[in-house]
Amino acid sequence: MYSQIGIIRVVTTSDDHVLYAHEKIIKSFLPSLNMVTQSIPDQLHGIYDSASEEVAIPKIIKLALEMELAGMDGIIISCCTDPALDLVREKVKIPVVGAGQAACLMAKAISTKVGVTSLTDQIPENLKNQLGNCLVAYQKVQGISNTLDLLNKSGKESVIQSANFLISQGAQCILLGCTGMATIGIANFIEQDLNIPVVDPIVASGSLINYLVNRNKWQVRA
Amino acid sequence: MYSQIGIIRVVTTSDDHVLYAHEKIIKSFLPSLNMVTQSIPDQLHGIYDSASEEVAIPKIIKLALEMELAGMDGIIISCCTDPALDLVREKVKIPVVGAGQAACLMAKAISTKVGVTSLTDQIPENLKNQLGNCLVAYQKVQGISNTLDLLNKSGKESVIQSANFLISQGAQCILLGCTGMATIGIANFIEQDLNIPVVDPIVASGSLINYLVNRNKWQVRA
Numbered sequence: 001m002y003s004q005i006g007i008i009r010v011v012t013t014s015d016d017h018v019l020y021a022h023e024k025i026i027k028s029f030l031p032s033l034n035m036v037t038q039s040i041p042d043q044l045h046g047i048y049d050s051a052s053e054e055v056a057i058p059k060i061i062k063l064a065l066e067m068e069l070a071g072m073d074g075i076i077i078s079c080c081t082d083p084a085l086d087l088v089r090e091k092v093k094i095p096v097v098g099a100g101q102a103a104c105l106m107a108k109a110i111s112t113k114v115g116v117t118s119l120t121d122q123i124p125e126n127l128k129n130q131l132g133n134c135l136v137a138y139q140k141v142q143g144i145s146n147t148l149d150l151l152n153k154s155g156k157e158s159v160i161q162s163a164n165f166l167i168s169q170g171a172q173c174i175l176l177g178c179t180g181m182a183t184i185g186i187a188n189f190i191e192q193d194l195n196i197p198v199v200d201p202i203v204a205s206g207s208l209i210n211y212l213v214n215r216n217k218w219q220v221r222a
Numbered sequence: 223m224y225s226q227i228g229i230i231r232v233v234t235t236s237d238d239h240v241l242y243a244h245e246k247i248i249k250s251f252l253p254s255l256n257m258v259t260q261s262i263p264d265q266l267h268g269i270y271d272s273a274s275e276e277v278a279i280p281k282i283i284k285l286a287l288e289m290e291l292a293g294m295d296g297i298i299i300s301c302c303t304d305p306a307l308d309l310v311r312e313k314v315k316i317p318v319v320g321a322g323q324a325a326c327l328m329a330k331a332i333s334t335k336v337g338v339t340s341l342t343d344q345i346p347e348n349l350k351n352q353l354g355n356c357l358v359a360y361q362k363v364q365g366i367s368n369t370l371d372l373l374n375k376s377g378k379e380s381v382i383q384s385a386n387f388l389i390s391q392g393a394q395c396i397l398l399g400c401t402g403m404a405t406i407g408i409a410n411f412i413e414q415d416l417n418i419p420v421v422d423p424i425v426a427s428g429s430l431i432n433y434l435v436n437r438n439k440w441q442v443r444a
Binding site: 025028029086089095097101102105106108109110111112132182185187188191197198199200203204206207208210211212214215216217218219220 | 327425
């Protein structure tokens with residue numbers, strides 16, 4: 001009944017609160033998923049531009065292959081740029097969720113007018129492609145350059161400011177385009193404060209991997 | 223803890239086995255969802271072409287509004303052409319899942335090469351649009367003209383034949399593009415027999431509405 005899920009963190013950290021933040025969120029609402037979290041090495045600031053993404057890709061593939069070999073039933077790549085997602089899917093036989101794709105798929109089930117906030121000047125290409133004509137606006141969170149900055153008090157304020165801007169641009173759903181925003185637990189805060197549905201990429205990822213690993217068991221054999 | 227989900231069936235039937243088939247499937251893997259199934263009236267053969275869809279749309283909207291008024295937390299429109307989906311989303315405040323969109327979103331999380339089988343000569347527009355460049359092939363199930371034909375023994379054989387054709391065209395995931403194919407419980411059969419992941423639109427819908435109605439509770443407030 002229990003499924004084993006590997007979570008690949010793309011930020012290297014020795015802070016257990018940060019490292020296990022995503023598995024704790026998912027475990028809280030999907031207790032039948034057992035999770036094993038591992039960081040890729042030597043990536044102290046995570047993925048925040050194309051260079052840091054490029055260097056991360058072989059590390060993610062290596063870790064995914066190790067997780068499959070260790071008996072995991074599914075893998076979450078816990079980063080909204082979906083680094084190495086297609087490559088990993090080609091190489092492993094188990095289901096693989098990318099946090100960015102998961103968030104986009106769920107957001108499209110909520111609204112055709114999605115606003116995205118993330119850490120880069122331009123919207124990550126994968127989010128733009130997945131959302132297609134459901135994307136109405138994008139804004140980089142002001143004053144934040146990597147996932148660790150989000151942990152500061154002003155990080156939360158800056159995400160709320162971005163959400164407000166996206167609403168002013170016609171967004172009817174906010175997609176948090178950085179899994180660091182899940183770590184700081186801001187989705188519900190924005191949702192209630194600004195009265196708009198907010199997609200937390202980790203909640204979306206957990207829900208999606210739960211479908212993917214249990215799909216076979218759930219389907220009725222007539 | 224329990225959520226109330228309204229299921230809108232677009233085929234009018236007095237056969238309880240058919241009427242409650244979809245809620246039974248979802249209940250089997252999501253016991254915390256309470257479901258209320260209702261058919262739209264005077265639609266004995268369901269939705270199988272544009273004329274039968276057009277006449278169904280106002281009936282679906284009316285039923286959805288009644289379901290919201292009755293206190294449902296979410297609604298599933300149990301038809302793969304997603305009839306009235308956008309219109310219903312505009313009119314009600316609760317989350318609404320269309321079986322077609324749900325199946326497409328989940329299929330995209332599995333593969334970029336999706337084959338679709340359904341009952342119409344051409345692939346339903348909504349499935350084509352949702353899948354975008356992840357759609358590799360479509361085939362109408364041979365010898366089937368509406369959802370009730372699927373209940374015959376030859377119906378199952380015909381769906382399997384279509385799946386085989388789609389695989390020959392490069393599909394690496396099969397999307398069952400008619401909720402009548404969920405009713406006959408064929409997804410797992412194809413999956414195991416042909417060794418390919420198969421998306422059952424009702425399993426996808428249940429999983430998606432579960433995310434949508436529980437999202438708020440699941441999100442962590444830091």
